[in-house]
Amino acid sequence: MLDALLVMSGLALFLGAVLGFASIKFKVQENPLVEKIDAILPQTQCGQCGFPGCKPYATAIAKGEADINRCPPGGEDGINKLAELLGVEPKPLNAECGEVKPKSVAIIDEQICIGCTLCIQACPVDAILGAAKQMHTVITAECTGCELCVKPCPVECIHMVPFGESASTWKWKYPVTKISAVG
Amino acid sequence: MRALDTFHGGVHPPQHKDESSTRPIAVAPVPSRLVVPLQQHIGMIAKPLVKAGDRVLKGQMIGQAEGFISVSIHAPTSGHVTAVDMQSIPHPSGLPGMCVSIHPDGRDEWIEHAPIDFRNMDPSALRNYLRDAGVVGLGGAVFPCFIKLNPGPKQKIDMLILNGAECEPWITCDDMLMRERAAEIVRGIEIMRHILQPAEILIGIEDNKPEAIAAMRAACALTDFAIDVVAVPTIYPGGGAKQLTQVLTGKEVPSGGLPTDIGVQSFNVATAYTLHRAVNFGEPVISRIVTITGNVAQPQNFEALIGTPIEELVHLAGGAKGDTNGYILGGPMMGFKLPSPSAPLVKAANCVIASSPELFKPAPRAVPCIRCGRCAEACPVELQPMDLYWFSQAKNFGKAQEYNLFDCIECGCCDYVCPSHIPLVQYFRFSKSEIWAHEKEKRAADLARERHEFLLFRQEREKKEKAEKLAQKTAAAKATPTTEGGTEADAKKAAILAAVERAKAKKADAAPKNMENLPPQAQQQIEEIEVRRAKMKEQLHAQNQQEP
Numbered sequence: 080m081l082d083a084l085l086v087m088s089g090l091a092l093f094l095g096a097v098l099g100f101a102s103i104k105f106k107v108q109e110n111p112l113v114e115k116i117d118a119i120l121p122q123t124q125c126g127q128c129g130f131p132g133c134k135p136y137a138t139a140i141a142k143g144e145a146d147i148n149r150c151p152p153g154g155e156d157g158i159n160k161l162a163e164l165l166g167v168e169p170k171p172l173n174a175e176c177g178e179v180k181p182k183s184v185a186i187i188d189e190q191i192c193i194g195c196t197l198c199i200q201a202c203p204v205d206a207i208l209g210a211a212k213q214m215h216t217v218i219t220a221e222c223t224g225c226e227l228c229v230k231p232c233p234v235e236c237i238h239m240v241p242f243g244e245s246a247s248t249w250k251w252k253y254p255v256t257k258i259s260a261v262g
Numbered sequence: 263m264r265a266l267d268t269f270h271g272g273v274h275p276p277q278h279k280d281e282s283s284t285r286p287i288a289v290a291p292v293p294s295r296l297v298v299p300l301q302q303h304i305g306m307i308a309k310p311l312v313k314a315g316d317r318v319l320k321g322q323m324i325g326q327a328e329g330f331i332s333v334s335i336h337a338p339t340s341g342h343v344t345a346v347d348m349q350s351i352p353h354p355s356g357l358p359g360m361c362v363s364i365h366p367d368g369r370d371e372w373i374e375h376a377p378i379d380f381r382n383m384d385p386s387a388l389r390n391y392l393r394d395a396g397v398v399g400l401g402g403a404v405f406p407c408f409i410k411l412n413p414g415p416k417q418k419i420d421m422l423i424l425n426g427a428e429c430e431p432w433i434t435c436d437d438m439l440m441r442e443r444a445a446e447i448v449r450g451i452e453i454m455r456h457i458l459q460p461a462e463i464l465i466g467i468e469d470n471k472p473e474a475i476a477a478m479r480a481a482c483a484l485t486d487f488a489i490d491v492v493a494v495p496t497i498y499p500g501g502g503a504k505q506l507t508q509v510l511t512g513k514e515v516p517s518g519g520l521p522t523d524i525g526v527q528s529f530n531v532a533t534a535y536t537l538h539r540a541v542n543f544g545e546p547v548i549s550r551i552v553t554i555t556g557n558v559a560q561p562q563n564f565e566a567l568i569g570t571p572i573e574e575l576v577h578l579a580g581g582a583k584g585d586t587n588g589y590i591l592g593g594p595m596m597g598f599k600l601p602s603p604s605a606p607l608v609k610a611a612n613c614v615i616a617s618s619p620e621l622f623k624p625a626p627r628a629v630p631c632i633r634c635g636r637c638a639e640a641c642p643v644e645l646q647p648m649d650l651y652w653f654s655q656a657k658n659f660g661k662a663q664e665y666n667l668f669d670c671i672e673c674g675c676c677d678y679v680c681p682s683h684i685p686l687v688q689y690f691r692f693s694k695s696e697i698w699a700h701e702k703e704k705r706a707a708d709l710a711r712e713r714h715e716f717l718l719f720r721q722e723r724e725k726k727e728k729a730e731k732l733a734q735k736t737a738a739a740k741a742t743p744t745t746e747g748g749t750e751a752d753a754k755k756a757a758i759l760a761a762v763e764r765a766k767a768k769k770a771d772a773a774p775k776n777m778e779n780l781p782p783q784a785q786q787q788i789e790e791i792e793v794r795r796a797k798m799k800e801q802l803h804a805q806n807q808q809e810p
Contacts (some may be wrong), residue, residue: 121703122710132714204713205720223710247301249355250699251691 112141119160123152124203125225127177132203146170151177152224183241184222185229189214191236198228198237264492267512269505271640272497273675275431275595277470282553282561283434287442289565290578292339296364296569297606298324299351303396303404305331312362316343321373321546323394324362333396333406337364338548338567340371352572352591352608356601364569375544380453385412388457388541395540396547396609401425401503401530402592404610407537410529411457413522420525422460423510424451424534426467426474427494427501430593433613435551436531438563440467440474443535444481450534451489453541458527462490465531466506469493498595499673503528505642517669532612552607554579556615557586566607572614573603582616590615594622595674629682637676637686643669647676647686654689659700662693670694 116137123133128149130136139145140161147161148170155172162169172179187198187207194212199205206222209215217228217237229237242248301307308325312318318337325335344363351359380388389408397407413419424447428436440447455463465482467475475493482489494500494509504515506528513524521528532551539545548568552575555561559580566575572589576582589600591611600614615621637647645666653662667690676686738751780788 117711120707122707122714124710124714133711134714203717204710205717206713221709221713223706244355244357246351246353246355246357246359247307248699249353249357250695251354251688253692254685254688 110138110141113137115164116140116161119153119157119164120150121152121157121223123223123225125152125223125227126203127151129176140165146173148173149176151179152182154179181241183224183239184219185217185224185226185237186240187215187217188236188238189216191234193234195233197231197233201227201231203227264490264510265512266492266494266509268495269500269508269642270644271642271675272499272505273640273678274496275498275678277496278432278555279434279437279470281432282555282563283437285560285562287438287551287563287565288578290567290570290575292366292368292370292567293570293574294366295344295571296338296341296366296567297349297571298335298338298362298364298569299349299606299608300325300335300360300362301351302335302568302609303333303398303406305329305333305406307360308332308335310346310360310362312337312343312346314343314345317341317367318343318364319371319373321375321548323546327393331406331409332393333398333408334394334546335362336396336546336548337362338569339364339366340369341366350602350605352600352605352611354598354601361606377542377544380456380541385457392537392540394546397533397536397540398547398609399530400532400536400550400609400612401501402596402610402612407529407533410527411454413458413527417522418525419458419460419522419527420462421511421527422451422454422458422463423507423526423528424463424465424531425501425503425506425528426465426471426478426531427506428471429468429496429498429501430595430597430613431498432555432615433553433593434555435553435563435612437471437474438553439532439535439551440471441477444474444477445484446538447478447531447534448481448485448489449542450536450538452485452487453537454529454534455487460527463488464510465489465491466494466510467491468496468500470496499642499671499675502642502671502673504671517666547609550607550609550611552611553613554616555613556590557583557618557621558616559583568609569606571604571606572600572611575607575614576603576616583618585618585620586616587619588617590617590622595678596672625685626683628684631682631684634681636679636681640675640679642673642675643671645670647690650693651684651686651689654693657693657696659693659697663697667693667697 113134117134120133120137126132128136128145130139130145136145136149140147147165147167148158150157151172158172159169192215194209194214196209196211196215198215199207199209203225204221204223206218207215207228208218224239226239229239300310306327306329309328310325312324317340318324319340320337322337323334324337324343327334341364344365346362347360348358349361349363350356351361353359378388378391389412392408392411393406398404399407399410426436426440428434451463465478467478469475475491478491482491492510494506499505500509503521507521507524507526508514511524511526513526515521515526516523536547536550540547549565550568551563551565553561553563554575558576562579564575564578572591576589589603590597591600592598592613594615597613597615631648631651633648635648638645641647649665650662650667650670653659653665654667670690672687672690674687677684680686741751
């Protein structure tokens with residue numbers, strides 16, 4: 080009887096120690112769900128969701144403070160993926176946050192630019208190159224199309240230009256079979 | 263006699279080779295206009311070197327290779343550049359591409375060109391030369407040749423394979439080239455041999471081309487090194503690089519790997535021919551041999567300048583017959599419908615087939631898959647097309663990738679045998695391009711995340727730096743000078759003190775000079791005034807305190 084008690088309590092103490100050690104040693108620094116949600120978000124960093132970037136929005140979703148339908152650049156596809164990850168029903172995009180637009184890139188009209196650096200300060204990914212009273216230009220490959228630079232420009236020289244389809248970016252279409260009468 | 267292996271599956275579509283192989287290769291005249299696309303190879307588009315109005319000579323570089331995977335583009339004849347803009351190109355999308363349009367002046371005037379001594383040349387200089395000469399694989403993939411000739415220091419090439427199988431129906435351009443220009447192909451092989459130093463050289467030709475086999479054997483007999491011309495069984499897609507390698511060596515290229523992984527490098531015979539022209543004559547790639555066949559009056563092979571409008575070539579072949587309903591670029595198995603017959607001839611274009619409802623019956627309506635498994639039996643890479651189809655039509659791309667979608671060579675055998683007439687390859691192409699696009703998007707998102715995180719870090723750092731600077735300043739102002747002129751703060755303080763002294767001295771100088779030696783009466787008056795002034799000040803002060 081005593082032996083059994085000793086063995087059981089010894090085991091409990093030992094396992095408790097192991098668990099305690101593991102909880103310190105393998106402590107998860109960040110909520111892994113945030114990372115997973117952040118991986119689905121398009122990283123446009125546009126703030127249309129009402130949060131200052133994709134990561135804060137992901138954190139809010141993980142905490143249950145924000146809905147999954149607040150990301151226009153992610154579109155329907157993004158909402159579906161978030162719904163699948165979180166095990167909830169997909170819902171239509173919240174119209175308050177904006178609408179789905181074709182992917183575009185900011186272009187600065189260099190004839191009009193006065194070199195005020197306001198757009199540089201607004202860009203969330205440092206994709207605008209320039210200095211005070213010098214011409215500014217957008218690094219197209221790094222522009223996320225967030226439109227945050229458009230409003231601060233005092234001379235309205237920034238325009239969003241949608242990506243056209245070219246032979247190199249063209250995708251094979253889903254095969255469509257013509258419906259015809261049988262017989 | 264070499265023991266040959268076989269690959270899985272394959273089909274035997276009707277050959278249709280005799281239509282165009284009964285006439286010799288004809289040299290197409292210089293057309294009325296040339297439109298030369300700047301992207302005729304896999305990789306980065308060439309950078310245009312000319313502008314509208316420039317005069318160019320035949321063989322002059324008009325587009326420079328940019329980036330590692332790229333080659334240069336050359337003017338096919340002498341003339342004037344009329345435009346550098348977007349023009350119709352032979353692409354399945356029908357979208358335009360950047361092209362240099364040239365109006366030929368009829369003089370066909372060459373640039374200065376001379377053969378190069380490849381035997382006494384630095385290998386890297388030779389490869390750069392080939393890049394600048396625009397030499398690409400002419401088997402269909404148009405991969406820059408100079409990269410394939412540089413397998414890296416670790417890779418040993420045991421076997422060099424020349425691909426003359428030409429397995430697709432209707433196409434005869436390689437067949438005719440081997441029949442008529444075997445010796446020149448062999449001279450190209452000589453250059454490849456010099457660069458790659460393979461232990462063995464094989465030429466694989468399907469046994470439906472006896473004349474080509476005989477011609478190549480005769481030409482190879484004259485060389486001082488051994489080349490084995492091997493007749494391989496005629497079965498589609500026996501001309502696929504991986505399939506031909508398997509037939510000739512019995513070794514399979516690993517999934518996702520390259521032939522060099524098993525010590526094999528292969529080139530098309532036409533590539534060897536252009537390599538010879540580039541090295542032994544100094545001529546860049548400005549023409550190719552193309553089969554014009556199908557529903558035309560006189561199907562034939564033409565040696566035509568790159569950039570020649572395809573409709574002019576069709577006209578040379580006697581013109582399209584009345585019931586022609588379109589043109590196929592490439593073979594009937596892997597080719598695509600040409601969006602416009604005015605598109606130019608490019609390096610990749612080995613064949614143009616005029617189609618008619620009689621030659622190519624419209625595909626019957628696709629009906630549901632019955633999972634008969636015939637596609638899996640026909641697949642030369644041993645995939646399960648019915649499963650890949652299932653995942654592709656459900657847009658379950660992850661699963662399609664798991665089932666090795668990217669090993670699919672899009673040969674079309676599964677389409678050919680499918681009793682339900684499902685356009686399987688179309689589904690696979692759709693899946694592949696969706697996956698590529700998705701990966702591109704993901705890379706862009708990762709870059710954006712990284713840059714945004716760096717921006718936040720940078721802003722934080724700048725804030726900290728500013729705060730530190732401010733703290734330093736206030737600390738310095740508070741610190742009292744312990745030694746004279748020791749620290750910077752002390753020096754500043756001393757300077758301030760000195761300035762105060764100077765100001766005092768100045769004030770003293772500016773004091774009224776007529777105040778000295780005043781008579782006692784005047785002195786008394788002044789003192790009285792001072793007392794009154796003090797009194798008034800006091801009163802004012804008291805008033806201020808009463809009503810603040």
